[in-house]
Amino acid sequence: MEFHLLGPLEVSEDGAAVPLGGVIKRGALAHLLIHANSVVSASRLLAALWPGDTPLTARKMLQNAVRDLRRLLSSGPVRDRGPGGRVALVTDAPGYRLRVDPEAIDLFRFQQAVERGHAEVAAGSYDSAARVLREALGLWRGSALADLVECGLSWPEPTAWENARLNALEDLFEAELARGRHQAVLGELQAVAAAEPTRERLSCQLMLALYRCGRQTDALAAYRRIRAELLERYGLEPTPGMRKLERAILEQAPELDPPCGPALIEVATLPGAHGARRASAPGGAGLTAVRGRATRNRISLVWVRYALEGPGHDPSSIQDGLREAERAVREEGERFGGTMGHAAGSVFSLLFGHPEAGPDDAARAVRAAFAVRDRLAARGSGAAAPAAPAGLHVAVATGDAYLLLRPGETDAPRVMGEVADRCLRLLALAPQGQVRVCEVTRRASEPDIAYRVGPEPPEGWEAVRVRGHGCCADGGPAAGPLEWPVPEHAELPARAAL
Known part of the structure; x- marks a missing residue:
């Protein structure tokens, strides 16, 4: 016979549900199970079953419920719990005692497993802790004693159990994050944190998981939501620990990096400005998943x-222009130590910092951006220029990203995460002919690159030139400023010289 409190009250025998009868009998059994192997006074049971006015017949109804429960339990199997090993409900002044093996009650199994899991987290045994805690949390079948709560029997104990469940979830997430499984638990974290927006440990875990998944902007947005919730409900600021985590995310502190090296993960297709793009699947199924080394x-x-703009471009001239643009991006990128990334239509990409990051990646990326822009501008102004100018826009972003190489691929990896989103937003906002960079790129490259305010965010900073008198983007002698055609309807952003 097994007793289940972590959900609607249930009793099962050999896996089959045992009928319990009405709310008085169920409530009495639940209260005795909560205090198993301890004496519960009759007056305490009466107060638990009738939290308002106690009817004159309450004591008689309780005695009838106890009699029926004794019949129910006497038909159950003998439990090996030492002397008097049978599951039994006995009279013990000033009330009743339910003698039962604690292992037969899911609540006690949960509490023991949570204590063991918490100790293993403290000891750094994260694999074992995650396994034990998942088994413990699997005992829950919904809100504790949900059927009795629905009938108006609201006791303080289920609230304490719910708090223990949330503590166990936080221990589980800590173990999973320590194992480098931030991608796997992110969905769970988001769901639990949305239901419990003011638990700061849980909120910090969500921020860290988002950051480690390459979603720095989302991690900072989560902090702002939590802070607003705390201020609105309690008039309190986040704890120093949470504020410290926010600063570390802003600074992309190395101590926030995952503890594990490369992992085999499942990811969606390359994200764009609004998250992962959907791919066609039978029946309109969700995202197309791929596996690879990330x-x-x-x-x-x-x-x-x-992009070639205006009338007068046949398919042949457009293809020639795109081939020339791809060649320019590849050659100028390689000249500055970059790697040609994946192209999408008329958008081309370069990666700096792959396979190994360097201290001057941001500066080399901006220099390459200058070189690509100037080479394509020279093509557009030459004798063989197309009939209408090309729409040329350039953006540079710096930050942590997941680089995915699919099985069998040997070329450049696919970039996933917040840095790709940020670069796409900058590209969409960059005026024609300008090189726009994010704040992280500006800070990292400012010793080598001169900037104008853009402002930032979201329009970014305009990279003007390589620092050094009389130098152009590639470090050679300046050839004079390039003039860019601007459509008459375009609005130029106000800029203040640094």
Whole structure:
């Protein structure tokens, strides 16, 4: 016979449910199970079963419920719990005692497993802790004693159990994050944190998981939501620990990096400005999943959009222009030590910091962006220029990203995460002919690159030139400023010289 409190009250014998009868009998059994092997006074049972006014017949109804429960339990099997090993409900002044093996009650198994899991987390045995805690949390079948709560029997004990469940979840997430499984638990974390927005340990775990998944902007947005919730409900600021985590995320502190090296993970297709793009699947199923070797690197990403605009372009001239643009991006990128990334239509990309990051990645990325822009501008102004100018927009973003190399691929990895989103937003906002960079890129490259305010965010900073008198983007002698055609309807952003 097994007793289940972590959900609607249930008793099962050999796996089959045992009928319990009405709310008085069920409530009496539940209260005795909560205090198993301890004496519960009759007056305490009466107060638990009738929290308001106690009817005159309450004591008689309790005696009838106890009699029926004795009949129910006497038909159960003998439990090996030492002397008097039978599951039994006995009279013990001033009330009743339910003698039962604690292992037969899911609540006690949960509490023991949680204590063991918490100790293993403290000892750093994260694999074992995660296994034990998942088994413990698997005992829950919904809200504790949900059927009795629905009938108006609201006791303080289920609230304490719920708090223990949340503590166990936080221990589980700590173990999983320590194992480098941030990608696997992110969905669970988001669901639990949304239901419990003011638990700061849980909120910190969500921020860390988002950051480690390459979603720095989402991690910071989560902090802002939590802070607003705390201020609105309690008039309190987040704890120093949470504020310290926010600063570390802003600074991309190395101590936030995952503890594990490259991992085999499942990811969706390459994200764009609004998350992962959907792919067609039978019946309209969800995202197309791919498997591959993913590493987390700090990179500088250059995106170049080169689109022939205006009338007069046949398919042949457009293809020739795109081939020339791809060649320029590849050659200029390689000249500055970058890797040609994946192209999408008229958008080309360069990666700096792959396979290994360097201290000057951001500066080299901006220099390559200058070189690509100037080479394509020279093509557009030459004798063989197309009939209408190309729409040329360039953006550079720096930050941590997941680089995915699918099985069998040997070329450049696919970039996933917040840095790709940020670069795409900058590209969409960059005025024609300008090189726009994010704040992280500006800070990392400012000793080598001069900037104008853009402002940032979201429009970014305009990279103007390589520092050094009389130098152009590639370090050679300056050839004079390039003039860019601007559509008459375009609005130029106000800029203040640094």
